[in-house]
Amino acid sequence: MNSRSPLGVASLLFMVLPIAIISSQAAIAATVVEHNVVSLGANPDGVTGSTQAFMGAWLAACRSKRPAMIIVPPGRFLVGGATFNGPCKNNAIHWRIQGVITAPADYNVLGNVGTWLLFQNVDGMSISGGILDGRGAALWACKASGKNCPSGATTIFFSSSRNIVVSKLMSLHSQLFHIVIYGCQNVRLQGVKVFASGDSQNTDGVHVQLSSRVTIMNSKIRTGDDCISIGAGTTNLWIENVACGPGHGISIGSLGKDAVEPGVENVTVKNVVFGGTQNGLRIKSWGRPSTGFAKNILFQHAIMYNVNNPIVIDQNYCPSNINCPGQYSGVKISDVTYKDIHGTSATEVAVKFDCSLKNPCTGIRLDNVKLTYKNDQQPARASCVNAGGLAFGLVQPSSCF
Numbered sequence: 001m002n003s004r005s006p007l008g009v010a011s012l013l014f015m016v017l018p019i020a021i022i023s024s025q026a027a028i029a030a031t032v033v034e035h036n037v038v039s040l041g042a043n044p045d046g047v048t049g050s051t052q053a054f055m056g057a058w059l060a061a062c063r064s065k066r067p068a069m070i071i072v073p074p075g076r077f078l079v080g081g082a083t084f085n086g087p088c089k090n091n092a093i094h095w096r097i098q099g100v101i102t103a104p105a106d107y108n109v110l111g112n113v114g115t116w117l118l119f120q121n122v123d124g125m126s127i128s129g130g131i132l133d134g135r136g137a138a139l140w141a142c143k144a145s146g147k148n149c150p151s152g153a154t155t156i157f158f159s160s161s162r163n164i165v166v167s168k169l170m171s172l173h174s175q176l177f178h179i180v181i182y183g184c185q186n187v188r189l190q191g192v193k194v195f196a197s198g199d200s201q202n203t204d205g206v207h208v209q210l211s212s213r214v215t216i217m218n219s220k221i222r223t224g225d226d227c228i229s230i231g232a233g234t235t236n237l238w239i240e241n242v243a244c245g246p247g248h249g250i251s252i253g254s255l256g257k258d259a260v261e262p263g264v265e266n267v268t269v270k271n272v273v274f275g276g277t278q279n280g281l282r283i284k285s286w287g288r289p290s291t292g293f294a295k296n297i298l299f300q301h302a303i304m305y306n307v308n309n310p311i312v313i314d315q316n317y318c319p320s321n322i323n324c325p326g327q328y329s330g331v332k333i334s335d336v337t338y339k340d341i342h343g344t345s346a347t348e349v350a351v352k353f354d355c356s357l358k359n360p361c362t363g364i365r366l367d368n369v370k371l372t373y374k375n376d377q378q379p380a381r382a383s384c385v386n387a388g389g390l391a392f393g394l395v396q397p398s399s400c401f
């Protein structure tokens with residue numbers, strides 16, 4: 001009988017709590033202003049231009065002091081080049097996308113503008129769901145044929161923005177890069193999917209540059225260029241649970257393109273899988289003077305399936321041998337750890353450190369690395385030029401420091 005009294009209190013709480021939760025949800029719902037693009041004139045038929053309706057929804061959301069929800073219902077929406085500018089009067093704009101947003105079928109419409117969907121100076125925004133179809137196949141074919149083609153447009157570009165969350169977005173067939181994060185702080189991509197043909201040119205999955213505190217989690221990237229490329233001025237980047245392939249791998253670089261550029265610092269890449277990619281974990285710099293650098297990099301728990309260059313540092317990048325022959329990279333690479341990296345290399349040299357004569361790589365650590373060649377049939381090799389470091393645990397191929 002004594003236990004009845006606490007139970008009574010508990011059941012009383014259970015009766016009161018739901019009411020409190022419902023009323024707080026109602027309070028939130030009441031303050032969020034919804035803007036449905038269809039109500040604003042967007043047409044879900046995929047052929048009628050809906051750019052104006054999307055811009056109208058953005059302006060209404062951005063100019064209001066109240067939190068806003070922009071709703072893109074199911075259907076296909078044709079949107080041309082669109083720039084969503086901040087700063088906004090509120091920092092809680094949420095896009096709920098259920099439909100597909102498609103780029104113009106003719107790549108000449110976006111031509112050389114560089115970006116398709118551009119967000120600038122936005123603070124506090126989330127995007128969830130949706131498919132962005134860049135319709136890049138015709139432009140890839142043009143580029144592959146060697147004709148004179150426009151450069152194309154990045155599908156979604158975040159510039160000078162902060163506090164952005166993108167979840168469960170799918171980006172298909174971009175003309176150029178899929179997702180770019182440039183000059184941003186605190187951006188989180190989660191559950192993102194990127195798909196483009198393995199032989200499409202310059203269709204990097206995610207490119208991060210001049211940005212801090214970017215997180216890329218639980219994502220699948222299959223594309224024709226780098227799955228993730230990390231440019232100068234990237235700090236405090238976290239990449240976890242990413243599957244890459246086809247593609248060119250996860251790449252820091254190319255660094256040192258400019259004589260004066262900021263460095264890359266504190267990058268963590270963990271729990272990644274590469275399938276049939278050109279590279280796995282790569283650091284790449286131009287072979288010419290620069291103030292750039294890369295330091296405090298951790299690559300941990302990676303699995304490679306038939307990857308051409310599973311672990312590679314290449315400091316002699318000099319495409320078409322223009323403006324770099326005979327020079328040495330000024331980019332200093334230090335404190336790079338490869339820990340628990342396993343799998344198969346498609347070429348004999350599974351580990352390659354080709355560092356700068358002027359700025360040798362220092363503080364490279366190989367810790368439990370096991371890579372074999374030809375699906376385990378043959379031992380792989382490691383190659384070191386101007387590279388110094390230490391090996392721990394089982395390291396195969398054995399280190400060449």
Ligand SMILES: *[C@@H]1O[C@H](CO)[C@@H](O)[C@H](O)[C@H]1NC(C)=O
Pocket residue numbers: 213235236237238266268
């Ligand atoms: C490195 O970056 C992570 C985020 O990726 C952050 O949590 C951590 O504090 C940073 N470390 C340093 C020393 O700045």
